[in-house]
Amino acid sequence: QSALTQPASVSGSPGQAITISCTGTSSDVGRYKFVSWYQQHPGKAPKLMIYDVTERPAGVSNRFSGSKTGNTASLTISGLQPEDEADYYCCSYAGSGTFVFGGGTKLTVL
Amino acid sequence: EVQLVESGGDVVRPGGSLRLSCAASGFSFDDYGLSWVRQVPGKGLEWVSGINWNGGRTFYADSVKGRFTISRDNAKNSLFLQMNSLRAEDTALYHCVRVRFSYGNPTTFDYWGQGTLVTVSS
Numbered sequence: 001q002s003a004l005t006q007p008a009s010v011s012g013s014p015g016q017a018i019t020i021s022c023t024g025t026s027s028d029v030g031r032y033k034f035v036s037w038y039q040q041h042p043g044k045a046p047k048l049m050i051y052d053v054t055e056r057p058a059g060v061s062n063r064f065s066g067s068k069t070g071n072t073a074s075l076t077i078s079g080l081q082p083e084d085e086a087d088y089y090c091c092s093y094a095g096s097g098t099f100v101f102g103g104g105t106k107l108t109v110l
Numbered sequence: 111e112v113q114l115v116e117s118g119g120d121v122v123r124p125g126g127s128l129r130l131s132c133a134a135s136g137f138s139f140d141d142y143g144l145s146w147v148r149q150v151p152g153k154g155l156e157w158v159s160g161i162n163w164n165g166g167r168t169f170y171a172d173s174v175k176g177r178f179t180i181s182r183d184n185a186k187n188s189l190f191l192q193m194n195s196l197r198a199e200d201t202a203l204y205h206c207v208r209v210r211f212s213y214g215n216p217t218t219f220d221y222w223g224q225g226t227l228v229t230v231s232s
Contacts, residue, residue, distance in 0.1 A: 034217040034218065046219075057220065089155050091157075098171065
């Protein structure tokens with residue numbers, strides 16, 4: 001159950017688009033379509049932003065989108081806004097009822 | 111409104127035990143699986159344990175297998191985590207999380223509680 005690999009930090013200016021990668025293995029990200037992304041602001045609980053690789057929960061802005069190629073999933077945020085500044089975590093189902101998270105990426109909106 | 115409220119966190123000595131609880135409201139409790147996910151303050155998330163809708167299936171991370179036990183009481187809309195043989199590395203904020211299932215497997219954590227802090231220290 002090794003953690004998924006995410007960049008420690010990414011940054012972008014308001015209005016720009018950024019992409020956060022999440023690399024796993026053929027036993028988790030590469031095997032299942034159950035990749036999800038969570039946004040966490042300081043002192044707050046994580047919030048679901050993307051599930052099943054590409055799906056957005058009701059109420060989440062369509063500026064957030066997800067994709068996957070092979071063992072790497074990605075979260076793209078377009079039209080960056082100041083309130084997008086937060087930590088982002090990817091997560092993948094890893095079989096037998098278990099999950100693995102990424103180490104987290106700190107997004108800074110310049 | 112979905113609410114998950116954890117309790118039971120405390121300071122405990124290495125080797126000690128603790129029981130966490132999570133009170134759920136705002137949804138049909140026995141329609142969903144649940145999990146515990148922990149987070150060392152300032153660090154990342156780690157999935158700890160999960161349980162299906164009726165408690166018939168339970169799942170554990172290797173790091174806690176044999177020491178932690180997850181359970182639920184659907185009559186009381188409550189989730190529990192019995193933590194035994196606690197270690198310093200178990201120190202974290204423990205979140206109670208609602209889980210979506212798909213084709214019989216847990217897939218997504220869609221609502222999170224604020225967490226309860228467990229500190230293991232001598």
